[in-house]
Structure formats: structure tokens, C-alpha cells
Amino acid sequence: MITKVKTGQTNSYLVHTPDGYILVDTGTANQTRKVERALNNAGAGIEEIKLIIVTHAHYDHVGSLQEIKIKSGASVLVHEKEKGLLQAGKTDFPAGTFFMTKLLASAGNSFMQGKFNPVDADITITDKYSLQDFGIDGELIHTPGHTEGSISVLIEGEHLICGDTFFNVLPNSVYPLFANDQAQLLETWKKIEQLNYKTFYPGHGTIFNRQKFLKTLKRKKD
Numbered sequence: 001m002i003t004k005v006k007t008g009q010t011n012s013y014l015v016h017t018p019d020g021y022i023l024v025d026t027g028t029a030n031q032t033r034k035v036e037r038a039l040n041n042a043g044a045g046i047e048e049i050k051l052i053i054v055t056h057a058h059y060d061h062v063g064s065l066q067e068i069k070i071k072s073g074a075s076v077l078v079h080e081k082e083k084g085l086l087q088a089g090k091t092d093f094p095a096g097t098f099f100m101t102k103l104l105a106s107a108g109n110s111f112m113q114g115k116f117n118p119v120d121a122d123i124t125i126t127d128k129y130s131l132q133d134f135g136i137d138g139e140l141i142h143t144p145g146h147t148e149g150s151i152s153v154l155i156e157g158e159h160l161i162c163g164d165t166f167f168n169v170l171p172n173s174v175y176p177l178f179a180n181d182q183a184q185l186l187e188t189w190k191k192i193e194q195l196n197y198k199t200f201y202p203g204h205g206t207i208f209n210r211q212k213f214l215k216t217l218k219r220k221k222d
């Protein structure tokens with residue numbers, strides 16, 4: 001039901017519903033063909049995407065958003081705190097959380113400036129949003145920390161498509177390499193701990209299980 005699509009350095013996810021597809025994130029620029037190929041492999045076309053969920057407005061998640069929106073005709077959903085960034089087509093590089101990524105973040109802000117083609121969102125949310133109109137047991141929750149308007153997608157009470165609230169690129173940690181507000185992020189992690197999600201689908205790195213999340217959280221609390 002959930003298909004991972006590698007879109008540049010980022011993971012996008014296609015969620016199959018009785019009413020077409022939901023696409024979560026779109027990767028960096030020029031990734032539209034990869035999304036189309038994944039749909040074609042499932043016997044579908046790009047016009048079967050009905051909704052595009054933006055977990056947050058970083059250039060590596062919304063780089064192909066404008067093109068996919070135009071080609072598919074899908075509605076775009078974003079948290080209200082990121083709507084203006086989508087319209088502006090630019091977001092600052094977030095703060096690093098490790099020594100090396102702090103250096104990278106300051107370099108990123110000087111050189112890359114996180115530009116992308118601007119998009120007007122069709123749906124903005126503040127907290128919970130149900131996906132039952134698509135015929136699935138799914139809902140969106142606000143998971144701030146990496147950015148203020150970061151959101152995650154819960155599917156069937158077991159699967160969490162979490163954007164950059166987690167990175168799974170290190171052997172013993174799923175802590176994001178970048179976050180604007182680490183205290184807020186820890187609160188979000190504690191909220192997720194209360195829920196019984198088994199499988200996590202991060203914006204970067206491979207899909208991982210609850211055990212790896214709990215191990216990283218324990219170290220962060222100590």
C-alpha cells in the first residue's frame with residue numbers, strides 16, 4: 001500500500017487508496033519522471049495522484065512539486081505555517097544538530113539558499129486531518145521540530161510517514177541531521193512514543209522499526 005520512491009537525496013512515498021494515489025513529498029527538482037515510473041510500474045498514470053502532501057517546505061521535498069501538481073492536477077496540502085514558504089519558493093537551510101551538519105548548514109545558507117518553483121497550496125491544516133475521504137484509515141498530525149510546520153502521515157495506525165522528523169542515515173540513530181528547534185522536536189518524539197507505530201518511513205535513509213526509534217529517544221532523554 002505504501003511505495004517508496006527515491007527522488008534525488010530524498011524519499012517520496014506513494015500511498016495507494018481506493019480513490020487513486022496520495023503522494024507524500026516530491027524530492028528535489030527534476031524528479032517527476034521517477035514518480036511517473038513508479039506509478040507506471042503499478043499500472044497507473046500520474047493523473048491518478050489525487051493529493052500531494054508536503055511534510056514540510058524544504059527544497060529537497062518540494063523541488064518537483066510545481067511540475068507534479070501541474071501534470072497530475074492533484075490538490076496540494078501543507079501545514080499553514082509552511083504555506084507562505086511554498087508561495088515564496090524559498091526556505092532557509094535548517095540548523096545542524098551535529099558538529100558536521102552545523103558546518104554544512106552554515107555553508108548551505110550561504111550557497112544554496114533552498115530555492116524551488118513556488119506553489120499555491122489548495123488545502124492548509126493546523127493539526128489533525130483525516131484521510132477517510134480517500135477510503136483509507138489515515139490521518140495527518142502536526143510534528144513540529146525539524147520545521148515549525150512539519151507534518152506526518154499515519155496509515156492504519158501502524159505506519160508513520162514522517163518526513164524529516166527522523167533521518168535513518170546513521171547506524172545507531174534516527175535523529176535528524178538538521179532541525180530548527182530541537183526542544184520542540186523532542187516533544188514531538190515523546191508524543192510519537194505514546195502512539196503505537198511499528199514502521200517509520202523517513203524523508204532520508206531506509207525504512208526502520210519502532211525499536212530503533214525508542215533506542216535513539218532513550219539516549220536523547222538521558
Ligand SMILES: [Zn+2]
Pocket residue numbers: 056058146164
Ligand atoms: Zn527538511
Ligand SMILES: [Zn+2]
Pocket residue numbers: 010058060061164203204
Ligand atoms: Zn529533507
